[in-house]
Amino acid sequence: MSPENLANSGIVLNVQRFSTEDGPGIRTTVFLKGCSLRCDWCQNPESWTLVPQVVWYKDRCIGARHCLSACPKQALTLTSRGMVIDRKRCDGCGSCASVCPPGAIEVLGVRRTVDDVTAEVLRDCVFYEQSGGGVTLSGGDPLFQFGFAHELLRRFRSHGLHTALDTAGYAKQEQFQALVDNSNLVLLDLKLMEPTQHQAFTGIPLEPILRNATWLGAQSKPIWIRTPIIPGFTDSTDNIKTIATFIRENLPRVERWDLLGFNKLCISKWQRLDMPFACADTPLVSIDQMAHLMETARESLVSRITWSGVTREAMASVQHQLE
Ligand code: SF4
Ligand code: SF4
Structure with missing residues (x-):
């Protein structure tokens, strides 16, 4: 067994206090290093590999x-x-x-123990209690360090914390299920529903993700869906329609669907890591396109659909003001 599969320690990228977007209330988000996917538009390329x-x-x-x-x-x-x-x-x-x-x-990336991370997370208990918040395990993808992630979630829950799992859903079924079982909320990415494109743009097959998602839909577990809106990759009407249909037919407990508009704030990260960014020339999404996709997303019947990110027009306005 590799050290990364040992339960009592793992590689942590960051512990972010006072998060408000990774689940309800005020939260601490623990970002683990390592991800099985290789999304062309990734905002966190530093999370791909386990090595610091x-x-x-x-x-x-x-x-x-x-x-x-x-x-x-x-x-x-x-x-x-x-x-x-x-x-x-x-x-x-x-x-x-x-x-x-x-x-x-x-x-x-630094190796940290479950004890150490838990102690840091517990510092903000008073904020979790007052706001209905808790702790979110994110990445990369927490599934990549399954043993460590599992032990962290178990430990958080032993302290009575609300736990959320932020994942792309690509893992062996038993590992996915074990992490979900220790989470009060699952934030699940659904990015691209066309299998060939999914393989081409994320580097992994779609089928295991949909299999895990379908299992998740049969559990009594609240779910938030997240979809990155990347022009030329995920922003087609067909893609959003297909995700909406999948949610409507398989995921009755989805409370919220977030459409996350593409931004290029990550370019300097790619440069600093000496990695080529495949989406360097990808345009931002337009307001009209985002409005259209929001309308399309309503076919999912999810009651709360949100979007975030900078639009092409907003960026043009900022540039205009700077000139
Ligand atoms: S560059 Fe820094 S982290 Fe890498 S081997 Fe040298 S001292 Fe260690
Ligand atoms: S799943 Fe997330 S962290 Fe992993 S490559 Fe895709 S965007 Fe990046």
Whole structure:
């Protein structure tokens, strides 16, 4: 068994306090590293792999070069064009980040124990109680570190916390079911309903996700659905209609469906990780298209349908104001 499957520790990207979009009330969202999918439009490419990854922030660097001598693998070179990170050599040990005074080098992902994460989450109990909130396990996808995610959810529940699972739903059935069983709410992504496109744009088959979703629909568990609206990928009327039909026919406990408009705030993340962003030239969604998709989504009969994100027109207006 790999260390990542051990239940008592795992790789955590971030613990975000005072979240308000990842379930009801005020919540703490725990982002685990690792995801089985490779969505072309991913906003969190740093969550794909389990290994900790080094990133460098040009605007914070004062050129002190402490990181270069601290690196035991000689993985860093500071050039006139910026820091070059040899990712084949780097093992994410963090020595570079620990000697950088302004925090220009950061290691994304750190191994933490269930005890440690739980203690941090419990700090905000008073806010959860007052707001009807709790804790959300997100990622990446928590299913990628099944053992750790399972133990975290069990521990949170042993303290009486409301738990939400934010997932793309791709996993063995028994693992999906075990995490759902320990969650009070499931936030499930449904992105693309055409199998060939799903495979092409997310890197994995659709069928296991729909199988898990169908099982979920037969449980007495509240569900929120999330659909990224990516022009040219997921924004067709057909796609939203098919998701609406799937929800209506298979997921009677869906309380809310969020349409998440594409944005490009993640571009700098892709650049810092030396990864090409397939959606760099993808346009933002237009107001008319979003209104049309919202109307189409009503066919699901879900009572609460929301959308968020920046539209093409809003961005044009900001640019106009800046000129
Ligand atoms: S994380 Fe460790 S191996 Fe990687 S660049 Fe920093 S010091 Fe070198
Ligand atoms: S499921 Fe989410 S985290 Fe994983 S690749 Fe897709 S968008 Fe990124």
